[in-house]
Amino acid sequence: MAARWLSALFITVCVTSILQAQNTYWQQFVHYDMDVTLIPLEHALAGEETIWYKNNSPDTLTQFYLHLYPNAYRNSKTVRAREAKRFHRKLLAKAQDAGFIDIESFKIISSDEAGGVRSVSAFKVDDTILEAELPRPLPPGDSLRIELSFYLKVRKFAGRAGYRGNQYDFAQWYPKVCVYDETGWNAEPFHFNGEFYGEFGTFDVTIHLPPTYIVAATGTVVSGDPGWDTVHVDTALSDAQWQQAWEDMTDRRRKQAADGQMRSVTFHAENVHDFAWSTCPDFLYERGEWDGIPIHVLYRSRVKKQWSKVVVRRGARALAWLSGKFGRYPYPQLTIVHGLLGGGMEYPMLVMNSSQREGLILHEVGHIYFYGILGNNEWKEAWLDEGFTTFQTRWYMESRYGRWGFDRKSWLRRATWLQRHRPGNTSREANRNMALSYILSGYDEPISKPAYSYNEPFGYSMNAYTKGAFFYDMLRYVVGEKTFEKICREYFDRWKFKHVNEARFKQVCETVSGMDLDWFFDEWLHKTVKIDYALGEVKKINKDSLWLTEVQVLRKEKGKMPVEVQLVTEAGDTVTQRWPGLANEGRLTFETRSKPTRVMLDPEDKVLDVRRFNNGPPRVEVLFDYPNLSYSPRQTYLVTWRPSGWFNDV
Numbered sequence: 001m002a003a004r005w006l007s008a009l010f011i012t013v014c015v016t017s018i019l020q021a022q023n024t025y026w027q028q029f030v031h032y033d034m035d036v037t038l039i040p041l042e043h044a045l046a047g048e049e050t051i052w053y054k055n056n057s058p059d060t061l062t063q064f065y066l067h068l069y070p071n072a073y074r075n076s077k078t079v080r081a082r083e084a085k086r087f088h089r090k091l092l093a094k095a096q097d098a099g100f101i102d103i104e105s106f107k108i109i110s111s112d113e114a115g116g117v118r119s120v121s122a123f124k125v126d127d128t129i130l131e132a133e134l135p136r137p138l139p140p141g142d143s144l145r146i147e148l149s150f151y152l153k154v155r156k157f158a159g160r161a162g163y164r165g166n167q168y169d170f171a172q173w174y175p176k177v178c179v180y181d182e183t184g185w186n187a188e189p190f191h192f193n194g195e196f197y198g199e200f201g202t203f204d205v206t207i208h209l210p211p212t213y214i215v216a217a218t219g220t221v222v223s224g225d226p227g228w229d230t231v232h233v234d235t236a237l238s239d240a241q242w243q244q245a246w247e248d249m250t251d252r253r254r255k256q257a258a259d260g261q262m263r264s265v266t267f268h269a270e271n272v273h274d275f276a277w278s279t280c281p282d283f284l285y286e287r288g289e290w291d292g293i294p295i296h297v298l299y300r301s302r303v304k305k306q307w308s309k310v311v312v313r314r315g316a317r318a319l320a321w322l323s324g325k326f327g328r329y330p331y332p333q334l335t336i337v338h339g340l341l342g343g344g345m346e347y348p349m350l351v352m353n354s355s356q357r358e359g360l361i362l363h364e365v366g367h368i369y370f371y372g373i374l375g376n377n378e379w380k381e382a383w384l385d386e387g388f389t390t391f392q393t394r395w396y397m398e399s400r401y402g403r404w405g406f407d408r409k410s411w412l413r414r415a416t417w418l419q420r421h422r423p424g425n426t427s428r429e430a431n432r433n434m435a436l437s438y439i440l441s442g443y444d445e446p447i448s449k450p451a452y453s454y455n456e457p458f459g460y461s462m463n464a465y466t467k468g469a470f471f472y473d474m475l476r477y478v479v480g481e482k483t484f485e486k487i488c489r490e491y492f493d494r495w496k497f498k499h500v501n502e503a504r505f506k507q508v509c510e511t512v513s514g515m516d517l518d519w520f521f522d523e524w525l526h527k528t529v530k531i532d533y534a535l536g537e538v539k540k541i542n543k544d545s546l547w548l549t550e551v552q553v554l555r556k557e558k559g560k561m562p563v564e565v566q567l568v569t570e571a572g573d574t575v576t577q578r579w580p581g582l583a584n585e586g587r588l589t590f591e592t593r594s595k596p597t598r599v600m601l602d603p604e605d606k607v608l609d610v611r612r613f614n615n616g617p618p619r620v621e622v623l624f625d626y627p628n629l630s631y632s633p634r635q636t637y638l639v640t641w642r643p644s645g646w647f648n649d650v
């Protein structure tokens with residue numbers, strides 16, 4: 001009763017503090033109006049940009065900051081290039097591949113109390129940040145306007161954007177407002193590790209292109225023709241029919257090119273904090289739909305065999321899954337583009353992917369939720385975007401393909417004899433091994449750290465992705481499956497189109513679960529503690545046809561997690577109890593009718609326990625020593641054998 005009263009009090013405290021947090025929450029508003037022209041002969045883009053900015057903060061602003069991300073690739077002296085060098089990486093293959101953005105005209109305009117207009121044109125650029133003093137301090141509730149023009153020299157593809165052949169991927173390409181939040185201005189230069197953070201708002205972008213260029217972008221087309229109809233793939237056609245259709249298409253487009261009329265398309269997007277686009281004369285287009293939401297897929301003709309039909313289908317499944325687990329996809333379209341990069345990259349409503357892989361589509365489309373809709377500061381708390389989407393991808397793959405976590409049936413069809421016969425790890429096991437070897441490597445760093453501050457080159461990816469994803473596995477384990485699903489929906493509902501951070505996510509977790517999760521967030525995000533529980537003494541007493549088994553559990557490391565203790569009886573029954581795991585030692589009693597035969601800790605391998613051999617009696621498995629064997633069943637000694645032949649000439 002007392003416990004119930006306490007938890008009721010705790011929930012009340014949480015609800016009150018959430019209401020307070022929501023009442024005091026604010027975010028700035030920004031509206032971009034851009035008019036840009038692609039000049040392929042110069043590999044350049046000329047742009048005009050107007051930014052309307054409303055100060056919704058309680059502070060009076062005196063300065064203003066814009067990101068000029070393309071300048072990170074201007075030369076080898078930029079912050080990003082220097083940090084890359086520290087990790088023995090090079091941003092640009094050759095100096096002539098460089099790109100940059102020059103601000104050709106600039107004006108900040110704001111009206112004063114008397115209704116007069118004041119403006120300034122002075123600004124300074126340091127690396128990838130433009131700083132300007134406002135013509136007058138901007139009090140809470142007031143707005144200003146910035147008018148500028150820029151010349152973007154597009155770099156040869158590097159990082160996430162650039163050109164290769166006749167394709168242009170435009171990402172982080174325009175002067176972009178730095179976020180002003182409760183921590184002040186987030187005017188961070190573009191680091192080697194770490195991604196982005198943007199103000200939510202509206203984009204109206206008009207793009208002028210040579211007529212043969214097909215274009216895809218964040219937002220919906222409100223005027224002009226992006227060219228999709230001219231390259232629309234009719235998926236019902238046979239190969240021969242398609243060949244004919246392709247020739248007709250090419251013919252039509254040759255005529256279009258001869259006409260010489262520029263293509264002009266305007267895209268409009270709301271509730272987004274970035275705008276990306278991609279264009280190429282060689283794109284083919286396919287259209288799909290999920291629950292009334294159009295799915296646009298654009299890919300280069302050489303991958304038609306791999307991309308056709310499959311990507312549209314996978315995109316629809318991703319939307320169905322994400323909408324079901326978190327909340328309905330709130331944007332009017334989804335675009336999946338065959339990007340120039342290896343891997344994939346996410347932008348609001350649009351992802352650039354290097355392949356048709358299902359896991360990649362789930363990861364990047366998932367980012368439209370975790371980064372896009374729930375907009376965290378990516379360089380500061382990458383676990384909120386990379387960790388969450390890596391976790392949800394594995395969750396999707398396991399719910400679709402079972403414990404293997406990948407489409408093993410299709411894989412087996414393509415596998416060699418050796419691959420088919422050699423035992424292997426599930427996707428979760430492979431990732432768990434990776435996380436555990438990092439945790440035990442001596443180089444472990446906390447999950448929540450600014451992306452650029454990791455000491456080792458692999459620190460960022462291990463923490464943002466691998467350990468970051470396990471954070472959500474552990475959270476689900478601590479609060480329980482049903483509560484976790486409620487947390488996912490509540491988090492989306494409460495924070496969509498807003499900036500999220502650890503405190504905001506934690507508040508949702510605590511309100512929904514009714515649990516105090518300080519210890520959990522602190523341990524998993526800010527420390528590098530190891531978790532190791534061991535099975536201690538097991539005492540069995542047989543009394544009046546009942547078996548009483550007393551099990552001792554020991555905590556061997558500083559890390560704390562609830563631990564499941566499972567007892568198996570001669571009759572084959574299993575009984576599981578959960579021990580809170582906070583003390584150094586605990587005892588649990590099991591009462592069974594049948595004789596206990598085996599006791600094991602964490603039977604389903606849910607906790608990232610660093611030493612699994614002390615979780616119960618280990619098993620021994622004997623198997624052939626296959627080449628490149630990557631197999632690690634839990635609590636098992638593997639004995640491998642292989643024949644060997646030799647001779648001597650004596």
Ligand SMILES: [Zn+2]
Pocket residue numbers: 363367385386389
């Ligand atoms: Zn990602």
